Amino acid sequence: MKPLRIAQISDFHVTHLTWNPLRLFSKRILGNLNWVFHRRNRFSEEPLRALIPLLPKLELDWIFLGGDLTTTSLPEEFAKAKAIVNQFPAPCIAVPGNHDHYTYPAYYQKRFYRSFANPTPDSPFRLAEHGVEAHRLNSSYWLVALDTALATNLYSSRGLFSEQQEASLRQLLTSLPPNASILLLNHYPFFQNDVRRHSLKGGEKLEALIRKEPRIKAYLHGHSHRHTIADLQPSGLPLLLDSGSAADQEIGTWNLLTLDDEKIQIDLYRWNGQWRLSSSEQIFWQRKS
Numbered sequence: 001m002k003p004l005r006i007a008q009i010s011d012f013h014v015t016h017l018t019w020n021p022l023r024l025f026s027k028r029i030l031g032n033l034n035w036v037f038h039r040r041n042r043f044s045e046e047p048l049r050a051l052i053p054l055l056p057k058l059e060l061d062w063i064f065l066g067g068d069l070t071t072t073s074l075p076e077e078f079a080k081a082k083a084i085v086n087q088f089p090a091p092c093i094a095v096p097g098n099h100d101h102y103t104y105p106a107y108y109q110k111r112f113y114r115s116f117a118n119p120t121p122d123s124p125f126r127l128a129e130h131g132v133e134a135h136r137l138n139s140s141y142w143l144v145a146l147d148t149a150l151a152t153n154l155y156s157s158r159g160l161f162s163e164q165q166e167a168s169l170r171q172l173l174t175s176l177p178p179n180a181s182i183l184l185l186n187h188y189p190f191f192q193n194d195v196r197r198h199s200l201k202g203g204e205k206l207e208a209l210i211r212k213e214p215r216i217k218a219y220l221h222g223h224s225h226r227h228t229i230a231d232l233q234p235s236g237l238p239l240l241l242d243s244g245s246a247a248d249q250e251i252g253t254w255n256l257l258t259l260d261d262e263k264i265q266i267d268l269y270r271w272n273g274q275w276r277l278s279s280s281e282q283i284f285w286q287r288k289s
């Protein structure tokens with residue numbers, strides 16, 4: 001079988017500042033102030049634009065986008081993020097982050113989904129309607145994408161794994177082949193050791209579901225902006241891969257994943273004025289379907 005090659009990229013935080021008072025009458029004012037005081041020197045579109053000539057050299061089959069493609073969910077930000085993604089050389093599957101459902105109007109208008117339409121899923125469930133959908137990646141691998149982001153009050157960036165979503169996910173997993181190898185893509189990590197107001201409500205239920213489902217080989221996420229590879233297979237959980245933020249000028253990262261039936265290779269790319277391959281690691285699957 002030809003190995004599957006996937007770029008895991010996340011947390012663009014593309015920004016369009018507005019000081020129009022009508023558009024600031026929301027959580028957006030906090031987002032703008034946060035950007036001006038904390039993030040202006042941190043996030044840049046330069047690393048994102050530098051991906052455009054690099055990615056075509058990597059023979060990618062798929063690109064997974066882990067959310068927070070925008071900062072305050074403005075249409076201008078979605079347009080800028082989409083203009084970059086449109087130049088990527090492989091089909092993209094995107095999940096929204098909390099910054100893509102930043103305000104209540106953006107959330108209820110499904111602004112994210114109007115900009116980032118995934119290929120038609122291979123499941124009756126749709127991310128925009130049910131918060132979950134599945135894509136067949138090749139003869140062995142499936143991607144299950146989750147949307148656990150929602151608009152929240154001023155100080156919270158919590159996500160929610162709801163009971164309804166849990167029921168849909170269980171039903172969807174039942175419909176996948178018994179020998180499928182599943183990758184799960186979500187903006188939020190499921191573990192609860194992050195600051196409570198930034199974490200995923202219901203994360204422990206998602207963890208329990210994943211623990212009982214050995215077909216799930218890896219859990220891919222963003223949100224924390226810290227690159228992490230955590231092989232939790234010895235403790236009954238999948239491999240956790242946090243790709244970090246690809247737009248962070250200081251610690252920008254993303255992963256090139258190469259998968260065959262037995263293992264995954266993770267090539268870590270780091271930003272240092274240009275993208276460089278920083279390290280490679282191979283991990284063999286231990287969870288048996």
Ligand SMILES: [Fe+2]
Nearest residue numbers: 011068097223
């Ligand atoms: Fe983020």
Ligand SMILES: [Fe+2]
Nearest residue numbers: 068097098223
């Ligand atoms: Fe986030």
